[in-house]
Amino acid sequence: MPEVLDKLINDHRNFETLMQIIEQEMRVFETGEHPDYELVRSVLNYLLTYPDLHHHPLEDVVVRKLICRTTENQVPGPAELAEEHRRLASTIRRFLAALNNILIDVMLPRDWFCNIAREFVAFQRKHMQMEEVVIFAMAKRSLSAAEWSRIATHMGAPADPLFGPDPDADFAELRARLGTAPMSN
Ligand SMILES: [Fe+2]
Numbered sequence: 001m002p003e004v005l006d007k008l009i010n011d012h013r014n015f016e017t018l019m020q021i022i023e024q025e026m027r028v029f030e031t032g033e034h035p036d037y038e039l040v041r042s043v044l045n046y047l048l049t050y051p052d053l054h055h056h057p058l059e060d061v062v063v064r065k066l067i068c069r070t071t072e073n074q075v076p077g078p079a080e081l082a083e084e085h086r087r088l089a090s091t092i093r094r095f096l097a098a099l100n101n102i103l104i105d106v107m108l109p110r111d112w113f114c115n116i117a118r119e120f121v122a123f124q125r126k127h128m129q130m131e132e133v134v135i136f137a138m139a140k141r142s143l144s145a146a147e148w149s150r151i152a153t154h155m156g157a158p159a160d161p162l163f164g165p166d167p168d169a170d171f172a173e174l175r176a177r178l179g180t181a182p183m184s185n
Pocket residue numbers: 012055059128131
């Protein structure tokens with residue numbers, strides 16, 4: 001497996017772990033108890049920063065390379081992938097705004113908040129699945145070792161503030177929670 005794909009898939013496994021934390025907290029909310037809102041906010045803040053700074057740009061490079069090599073039209077082009085990443089970020093911002101509203105107004109319908117959370121988790125999972133099944137699989141079949149090593153020059157130093165070797169203090173609580181959750185690395 002090319003190192004770049006290994007890295008992208010490992011990121012996805014980490015994002016999936018975060019989806020499970022959101023689902024666990026939403027189950028608490030659904031029972032009428034108080035979930036750890038700050039933990040959920042921390043997950044969303046991470047998902048609004050690290051992927052856009054490091055994960056998505058690397059996927060963009062793979063897609064740009066791939067689009068020169070394939071005529072298969074189910075593979076999204078750079079513009080389509082960028083649009084999908086924009087939609088993903090807007091579902092996260094919507095969830096974050098809903099979270100802030102819930103904290104200041106307890107009278108908001110619980111179903112409304114649950115639906116926003118559910119829509120975000122479903123979209124994130126569908127997006128990762130599309131990338132793995134369509135983009136990564138095609139890239140693995142089509143790109144040469146030389147192309148993968150050129151793509152790898154875009155990887156940069158490990159900069160993941162949550163799952164990386166030098167975690168950010170802002171994510172300390174979330175790191176502690178991950179220590180009790182199944183992780184892929
Ligand atoms: Fe991705």
